[in-house]
Amino acid sequence: MNRVGIRCDASTDLGVGHLMRCLALAEELRERCLEVVVLGDVGGLDWARRQLARRGLPLLPGPDGPAAMVRTARRLALDAVVIDSYALDPRCSGALREAGVRVLAIVDEDDRGQDADIYLDQNLGAERGPGGSPAGSVRLAGVRYALLRDDVRRLRRREPAEPGGRWTGEPGQPPRVLCFFGGTDAAGAAPVIAGELVATGAPFLATVVTPREGALDRLGPADGQTIHRIPPTDDLPRLVAAADLVVTAAGSSMWELLYLGKAAALVWVAENQRPAYEEVVSHGLAAGLGHLDGVTRADGPARACLRELLTRARTRAELGARGPALVDGEGRVRVADVLLSP
Structure with missing residues (x-):
């Protein structure tokens, strides 16, 4: 695997939480010498653009539909796509998967019907959820997979x-x-x-x-x-x-x-x-x-x-005093290991 796309957005209404946790994973992937490109819209937020710029992450328009997503993945030669969105057409993940692109869907309890290779729910207690996923998919659940940025770690x-x-x-x-x-x-x-x-x-x-x-x-x-x-x-x-x-x-x-x-x-x-x-x-x-x-x-x-x-x-x-024993900062390492596994 050489190149990964991250599909997420940020705006005044949406906030920047999706972008921040995706940046943490991007930092980990960059440490492993992968190319990472962000696909999305940051709503004119200068602060969000600075976060991308100082990490050297290019920002390209984010496709919203399945066909456009597949075309973009092929044009950019993406081996995998990380999707973190409450609004994106959930069929995008399945279309990418059918096209041979590995898909990691970051979710918060509700996977919105996405068909992904990997589902990540980093919330406390997610490991006690129903755990259902399509055949051949992996579910990563709980705060042991929490994505933390270098600035925090x-x-x-x-x-x-x-x-x-x-x-x-x-x-x-x-x-x-x-x-x-x-x-x-x-x-x-x-x-x-x-x-x-x-x-x-x-x-x-x-x-x-x-x-x-x-x-x-x-x-x-x-x-x-x-x-x-x-x-x-x-x-x-x-x-x-x-x-x-x-x-x-x-x-x-x-x-x-x-x-x-x-x-x-x-x-x-x-x-x-x-x-x-x-x-x-x-x-x-x-x-x-x-x-x-x-x-x-x-x-x-x-x-x-x-x-x-x-x-x-x-x-x-x-x-x-209770938090450090629960969140060890290695969540992004565990997620990247699974994403990059054969």
Whole structure:
């Protein structure tokens, strides 16, 4: 196998989660001296284009139908195609397979009727799913197959966090909080969560990632509360590593947080995030704030949960200590091994 195509999209509405996990696999394939080309549309997102450019990954238009997909695969001499999309015609995978192109379909619970050689569902608990797949296909399920980027893998701590240990924030200093909701914050979660942090009344130093200028202007932080807005950044993994608490949506970034041993509070903003959210929260791997629409109740559990996480360093340390044993960062290696196997 010499050349692999990755079919995925990113946009303000779709977010960038599909692209980010595909980039992790692309990095692994490039390390093995394969050529990789991305087929899709990044919706004019400059940040997404930079992610591709700095990895030297060409971006070409993404075909949407079976016949066009096969023509593109033949024109580019692709030996395999990775498909990661909720919207692409599911017949594309079967058409590629019939044309002799190996297909890896990245899915989240629902395979949408795709006919692939390999199905990858990297979500916690996916290994307990029904496991059905067409004859001759392979199913890779669970977080042992989580796809993590180089930017994240190189930040792994050398020793696990311990309750009361040295990563719970500087003594006497407010906790450092990072809020991000994908590369686009399509659901507008950033101002909602930042407002809830303010409503706790607890001190904090928060960095909030949102592309919307002025999104946080109406907030009125109290004494001891600091909020700094930044646009989507290539430096997000480093910001995650430096934070005492991360508040985010229940997307593919969850596995990065677990890998890095971060205390995390999660919301779910789309129905396809709910199963993974419930799985992670029920296992005590992250704190659950519920659906974004219900976060702002003054007497609700979300605000109380945030207040405890802001004021109790030990709670944060205990929460963050559970993830590294579960996500070892070698998922992309395992996936590439199967994709490249005879």
